[in-house]
Amino acid sequence: MRWNIRPPFARVTLRRSAMRYADHRWEVMPGAWLDGSRFACERPGCPTTSCHPALEGWERRASTDPSTVEKWWRQRPHAVLLATGHAFDVLEVPNTLGGRVLAAARMHAGVLGPGRLQVRGPVAATPLGRWMFLVRPGDPLRPELENSLDVVRHGTGSWVPAPPTRLPEGLVRWVVAPEEVAWTLPDSYAVQRMIVDSVFTRPSGMPHLPRQLSTARRAA
Incomplete structure (x- = not known):
């Protein structure tokens, strides 16, 4: 599907999603729109053809x-x-690592019960094989993750694409929708602990993904 086939439908769907995020005090902004296989915007002379503000x-x-x-x-x-x-x-990670972290989060929530080590929160996925764990803001990456090629932290000055944004490869989607967890956010270090555990128990032969595959850049 290309946006220029049914633009009113696409625009309304995207607007409703943006409004829902804003209603929950999540700051949103418009990104360039997909025009064929590249992104276009109205910024004069903009050279960026990938997803960008x-x-x-x-x-x-x-x-x-x-x-x-x-x-x-x-x-x-x-x-x-x-x-x-x-x-x-x-916290952005490859889907293979994200799947293990999400499984561990669900197990901990089930074993410890409500209100104990709440590590479940919204999780989005891109068609490029990256998972994005939304967590409480402010905590830097743990030392074990600072030099990891698999883990990217998006904090102040960064952004991520949200569902149902379409990239050339397909839709950004929710793996765990905000409604599923009542729009609550887990502690960043609790999720990072699970990422560390998953990284150090990586099955042999599983490759690292380069940081260049990150969904977004700290761009002006």
Whole structure:
């Protein structure tokens, strides 16, 4: 599917999702829209063809204001981007590692019960094989993960694409939707502990994925 086949449907779907995130105080901003196999925006002379913010100075302009968000999606099927470092940070990992972390999180939640070591939270996935764990903001990466090629932390000054944004390879989707966990966020270090455990129990022969496959960049 290409956005230019049914733009009104795509625009409405994206706008509704952006409004829902803003309603829960997640700062959103419009991204460039997919035009064939590349992204386009109205920034004069913009050389970026991959997913990127459509606003100049996006760090200052990301918003939760309903009227502002509705206006952004009135004309264009913008990608939905979430600014990180405010309402939440994102821990981005390869899907193979993410699957093991999510399985461990579900096991801990089931064994320890509600309110004990709450490690479950929203998890999104990109069609490029990257999983994004939304966690409480502010905590840096643990020393064991600082030099890992598999783990990227998105904090202040960064962003991630949110469902149902479409990339050339397919849709960004929820693995664990925010509604499934009542829009709650887990402790970052609790999730990082599970990532560390999963990294050091990596099956032999499993390759590392380079940091270049990260979904987003700390771009202006």
